[in-house]
Amino acid sequence: MDAVTGWWDDYFWGSMVVLQVFIFSLLLMVLFGLIGAAAKLSDNRVAQKISAAYTVIFRGTPEILVILLLYFGSAIFLTSVAQVFNPEIKFVDVPPMWAGTFAIALIVGSYATETFRGAFLGVKPGSIEAARALGMSNLQTFVFIRIPEMWRLALPAFGNHMLSLIKDTALISIIGLNETFFVAKQAIGTTGEPFTMYIVVGAIYLGFSTIITLTVMGLEKFGLRTTEGAR
C-alpha cells in the first residue's frame, strides 16, 4: 500500500466528484421518477405511452450505452446548433460530468418510476377514505396521509436505487469524468500497481454503499415505528 501514499489527495477529490454526481443525479432521479409515475397514473393516454416507452427503453439498454449516447450525442447536437450561429466552431465539448449525471439519473429514474407508481397504488384506500370521512381536505389527505404512507412503502426499493446511482457513477469514468477511477488510472501510470490502485477505488465505493445502506436502514426503522408498536 506504500504506493498509494501521495495519491490520497487525488482519491479524496475524486470521491468528492463521485459525491457531487451522486447528489445531483439523486435529485434528477427523484424528479424523473415522479414525473414518470405521475404520467403512468394519469388519464392521458399519450402521457401513459411516453412513460411506458421511457421505462422500456432505459431498463432494456445497457447503462454504458446510454452514457455514451448522451455524451457523444449531445456534443454533436450542440455542435450543430452552435454552427448555425458561428460556422467557425468545429466542436462543442459537453462536460462528461453533466452528460453522465443526466444519463444515470435517466436510467435509475426509469426504475424509480415503477417504485413510485407501486407505492402510490399501495396506499390502502381505507386510510384515504377514513381521512376524507374525518373531514380532511384533499391537500391535507395528500400531505398527511398519502405522502408518509408512500414514503414508507417506497423506501426499501428507493435505497436500492441510491445504491445503483452511486455504483453507476463509476461508468462515467468511461467518458472521462475525473473521479476515483480516473485517479487510479493515473496512479497506475506512475506506480505500476493496478491491483492496489483499483482496490482503493473499490474500498471507496464500498464505503459510500455502506453509508447509504446504513442511512436507509435507519430511515426504515424510523418509518416502521408506527407498525412496530402494534405488535
Added chain:
Amino acid sequence: MIFDLSLIADSIPKMLAGIGITFQLMALSAFLGLILAVILLLMRISGKWYLSWPAQVHIYVFRGTPILVQIFIIYYGFPQFEFIRESIFWPILREPFGCAVVALSLNTGAYVSEILRGGVLGVDRGVLEAGSALGLSARHKFIYLTTPIAARLALPAYSNDFISLMKATSLASTITLMDMTGIARTIVAQTFAPYEIFISLAIIYMVLTWGIQKTFGRIEKYLSRYVKP
C-alpha cells in the same frame, strides 16, 4: 442531424457479429453465477459462522462496489502478482474473456444468492412443519419442499437480475473485448456517428431484454400452474 440509414444498414450486421460473445458471456456467467449463488446460499443458511460469514462478506463486497471496478481489479489488477501469473488460473485470467466471465459470475452470484435467500425465507413455515410431522429429514425437506417453492418465489426477481447481467456484459468492451458494444464503439470512433450506431445497438439490446422477459414469463407461468386455479 439526419440519420444516415446506409450507415445503420452497414453497421448492424457488423455489431451482430459480436452477439455471439454477448451470448457466451451471458450464458457462462449466468450458469457459473447460479452455482455460486446456491453455494453462497447454503453457506449462509448452514448455521455455522465460519461458513456464513465468508458468504456474507462476498455478498456485501460484490453488491457494494461497481461491477466495472470488479472487472478492472481482475483484468488489470491481478497480473500485478507473480503468484497469479504462475498459477493454474493464469490461462483464464490472461484473457479478457476469462476475466469478464469470472467478474460477471462473482457479481451475479452475489445478487442471485440474495434473491434465492428471499425465496427460501418466503416458503410457508406451515408447509415445512407438515413435512417434519410426516417424518421428512431436513435434507428431504430442503430438496422436495423448499427448493421448488422457493424457485417459484424467486423467479421474477431472478429474471430481472438476468437482464441486468445481459446488460452488464457490455462492460466487457472496456477490457478490449469485441462484443456488440465493443464493435459499436470502434465504429463510432471511425465514423463519429453516435446516434445511428448507439441507437441501433440499443434497439438490439432491447429486443434481447424483451426475449429474456418472454422466456422467463413462460417459465413463471409453468411454475405457477399450482398457484391459482
Added chain:
Amino acid sequence: MTNSASETLIEMQNVDKFFGTFQALKNINLEVKRGEKIVVCGPSGSGKSTMIRCINRLEKHDQGHIIIAGKELTDDVKDIDAVRREVGMVFQSFNLFPHMTIVKNLMLAQRLVRKINKVEARETAMHFLERVKIAEQAEKYPVQLSGGQQQRVAIARALCMKPEIILFDEPTSALDPEMINEVLEVMTDLAKEGMTMICVTHEMGFARSVADRVIFMDAGEIVEEAEPEEFFKNPRNERTKKFLSQILTH
C-alpha cells in the same frame, strides 16, 4: 397387541415449556392409552397447541419427560424421527404441499420416509383418498380444492403413514361453517375405527359424541380433566365454568 386396551401410548410427565421468559406449559401430566380419544379445549393462548406440538417435537419441551410408544423424546434425531413415524398431525391451515398434486402430497413421505415403491405408495394414497371421499380430486393441486376438501386430504396424508396416533390442531377453525361437518364426519369415522386421537378443538358437539376424556387448559396448565358427560354437566373449576358459559351460549 392383545392387551392393547391398557397400553399407554403417550405419557407426559411434569412437562414445562418456555418461549423466552413466557411459560407456555406448566407441569403438564397426561397419559393417553391406545384407542383413546382426547379433546383439548381452552381459551386462545392457553397452551393447547403447544402441548400437542411438543408430542411430535415441533416444539421442544424444556423440562420433564415425553414418552411416545415407549420411546422418550430427547435431542436424539433418531428418536424424533421414530416418534414422528408413529404420530400423524393435522394442522389448522392444512399445510398441504402447494406445488404437488393431491396424490403426490400423499405419496411423498411414504416414498421418502417409509421407502415404499411408487406403485404401492399410489395405491395406499388412493385408498385413503377414497376413505375421505375425495379420490376424484387426486390429480388436482391443493388451491383447486375447497378448505374442507383440503383438510380431508391432509387427514388422508397423515393416514398414509399408518400412524398409531393422530394429533389434530384446531382442524376446523380455519374453515367456513358449511365445511366443518364434512371434516368432523371423517374424524368421527376415524374415532370409530379405534384410532388414538388428540384433538384441540372448540367443536363441543364432536367432543360430546366422540371423546373419552375432555381436557380443559388455561394459562399453560391442565385445569380440568373429565369424561365428556361429567365435563359439560358438572364442571368443577371456576375457569372451566366461565369458559363453557362463553362458548356454549354462542
